[in-house]
Amino acid sequence: MVVNEFNNKLIIVISGQAGQGVSTVESILTSILKKNGYNVFATKEYMSRIRGGCNSSEIIVSDISINSFCDKIDILFPLDKGYSSHLLKRISRDTIMIGEKGNFYPDHENIIEIDFSSIARKLGGNIYTNIVIAGLMLGMLDTDISISEEFIQGFFGKKDNEVIKKNIEAIRSGMAEGISLKQIKINIEKKEFVKTNLLFSGTDSIALGAIAGGCNFIASYPMSPSTGVLTFLSQQSREFGIIAEQAEDEISAINMSLGASYAGARSMVTTSGGGFALMIEGVSLCGMTETPLVIHIGQRPGPATGLPTRTEQGDLEMVLYSGHGSFPRIIFAPSTLENGFCITQKAFNLADKFQIPVFILTDQYFLDTYYDIEPDTLDIPDTGNKSCIIESNLDYKRYELTINGISPRSVPGYGKGLVVVDSDEHDEIGHLTEDLDIREEMNRKRISKIEEIKKAIIPPVLLGDLNRNYVIVSWGSTFNVIAEALKNKEFKDIALMHLIQVYPLHDSIPEYLKNKTIILIENNETGQLGRLLKLEFGINIEKRILKSNGLPFSKEEIEENLRIALRS
C-alpha cells in the first residue's frame, strides 16, 4: 500500500454540479476545522446557473495562515462525473481523487473509491451524502467529534430533532471511514488560539465594516457578486437599526441612499459594474450636492453581462471617471479581508467628513473567499464614528465658502435653518444660480477639497526592503496571493508595493519606484492601475502580468510569471 503523506498543509477541492451541495460541504468543513484549531482558507468558482454545470470549492488546511488561492490539488472530492476544463488543468497525477466509482475522471489512477451514497442511504437517503463526505475529511484530520456534533446542532438548529440526529449519525459514519483510511497520512499542527479566531468572508468583511462605520441605510438592487452585502445588512437590520431597501433598479437605489444621506443617515449602496453603470448619474448628483455616500462595487468581468459569477479587477477606470463634471472622490480597494473591514468603516467617516462619494472596489474572488482571522488584526483606530452633522441656525448656508472647501453640513429638521440643495449649480445657500462667477467659485470650492483629502491618503503597503531591483505594483484583492508567492526564495530580489487606496494616489509612489524594474500585476486585460500611474506620475511599466479569464491569480501562476519576468 502506498501511503501519501501531507505535512503542514493540505489542499482539498470539492467539485460538483450547482445544487449538489459543494458550498455546504465547504462551509461545514471550514467551520469545524477552525474550531479544532486548524487554519483554514476557502474560495469558490462557480457557473452562472442554479442547477447543473461544474462548480468547485478549494479548502486549504494548514498550520500557518495561507490565505491565497493555489492551483495544486492534493485531494479532490468529485461529487459528479462532470469536469470543467479549468478544473482539469489543475489535476495532476499526484492528485488523490476520493469518491464514488462513476465520478472519477477516466484513466486517473490515484483514486480511493468510497461509496458515500450507500453509506448515506443506510442512514435514510442520498441527502446525507455531503455530511458523510465532510465527516470523512474530519476523520482523516485530527478532529474532536464533540465539536462536530455541536456544530451540526447549530447548523440544523431550526429543523426537528430527527434531522439533527440523522446528520450527527452521518458525520460520525464519515469520520469512522476517514479514521480507517490508512493510505493518507496528514501531519498538520493545530493551534489553540485559532479556535477563537473569527471565520468570515469578504462579503462579511465589507458588511461588518459598514456596521462598524455606523451605516444605518442601504438601498440596492441585487447583482452578483455584490448582493451578499445587501443580504447581510438586511438580515442584521433589526439588530443594528439599519434600513435596508431593495429598490426597483440601481438608479433608484443610489437616489434613495442619497435622499437618506440628505436626511442624516449614514448610507451606502452595493453593486457590480453593470449596476454601477446605472448609478453613475447618481454619483454626479452626489458630487454636485456634496452628499456623503459609500459605494461598494464587487467587480466581475464585463462588458455587459460578461461572466456574472467570476472575478476581475476591470472597473477601476470606470469608477475613476464616473459621473460628468469634476468633483473629488476616494477609491479604496481592500487588500485582505481584515483590511476590507477596516477600510469600509473608514469609508463612512471619510464620506461624512469630506461630503464626497467614497468607493470600495472588491471583486468576486475577494467576496467569496473566507479564512480565519485573529480578532486583534481588526483594530480600527477611530471607533467613535463621530458625525460631522451640525445643528443649523437661521442664516445657515449649506454651501458656505470655507478655506478648505468643506461647508458645515446640516440636515432638514435639525436646527432653525433651511437645508437647500440643488443639482443645478448653486450659490452658498443652495439656490440654483446662473451667475457664472459663482459657478467658478463653487466648482473651485468642490475641487479644492482634494487638498484636505490628500492629507488622509493611505500609503501603499510595502513588502521587502527597498534595495531590491524589482518592484511589483498591484492593488486590491491580489495582495495575499502575491505575498505568498514572494515567500519563495527565488524572488529575493523582488519587493512589493501594493495599493489599498487607488485614488487619489499617495505622493510617495514615484519615489519607491525610482530606478527599479516594475512588474505590474493586475487581474484585468489592460493594466488599468498601470495606466493611472503613467497618467499621474509619468511612470512607464514594461513588465506586466495580466489575466482576465474570470479566475483569480493562483500562487503558482504568480510564481511562474515572475520567473518569466526575471528571465526576460
Add this chain to the structure above:
Amino acid sequence: MVIDKHPMDDWLRKDRIPHIWCPSCGIGIVATCYIDALRASGIDRDKATVISGIGCTGRIPGYMNLDSFHTTHGRALPFATGIKLANPELNVTILSGDGDLFAIGGNHFIHAARRNIDLTVICVNNFTYGMTGGQVAPTTPMKAISATSPYGNFEHPFNLVHVASAAGAIYVARWTTLHVRRLRNAILEAMTKRGFSFIEVISPCPTSYARSNKLGTGLDIMRFYQQRSVIRHGFDPAKTDITMSSEIIVGKFVDSEKPTFTDNYEEYCKKLKENK
C-alpha cells in the same frame, strides 16, 4: 388698496422672484395652492420638505422657503423615498412634471405607489416637455403636434390617474389650474393623508403645447378647461382618458386606506420593543 406685503411672502424666497415661468403658465398656480394647503394643514414648517426632479415644474422648490432638494431628471421619487425612510417625521411632497415623473421616472413612480410610502406627489401635466423645447411626452394626446411629433403624435399616451390607481396609490385626484380652490383642498387632503397620494394637475403650456396645437392664449385655455371639465368624484380612473377632443374628467377618483410602508415597518419595530 395697496398691500406692500404679499400674503405668501413668508413662504417664498422673495429674493428669487421674478420666477422663470412663462406668462399664462399654470405652474405658479400649483405652487400657490401647495403653500396655501401647507399653511392650512398646521404641519410644522421645519418638518415640511419639497423635492422635485428636472423641468419647468422642477423649479418650484427653488422658490419656497422650505427645506428643499432639486434632484436630477426623474429621480425625485427615489430620493424622497430615501428621505422618508431615514426620517419618517418629515412631510415630504414631490412637485414635478409629467415627463419627469412618468417618462424618465416612470419606473420609480409605479414602485413608489406600490410600496405605499407616505409621500404626496403633485404632477403638473402640461402634455409636453416644456423646458427642453416642447417635445413629445408620455402624456401627449394622440395626433397632437410637438417638436418631435411634427406629423401628430402616433403613440398612445398614459392616463396618469389610471396608472397611479393601478399601481396602488391610496389617494388619486385630477384637477386643472382653473379649479384653484378644489386643487388646494385636494393637496391639503393628500398631504395630511398617510400613504402614497397622487394629484394630477392639468396645466397650460402656452409657449409650446398650446402654440403648436393652436389652443390660443392663456385665457382661451382657461375657457377651454371651463367648457371641457366635468367633475365626477369616484369615477373609474380607467375611463378618464384625455384626447384632443374629449371631455376632461376631473375629481377625486380614489380615497382608500391601506397601511403604509413606514406603518408596517414601525409596527414591526414596536412589536420588537414590546417583546424585549
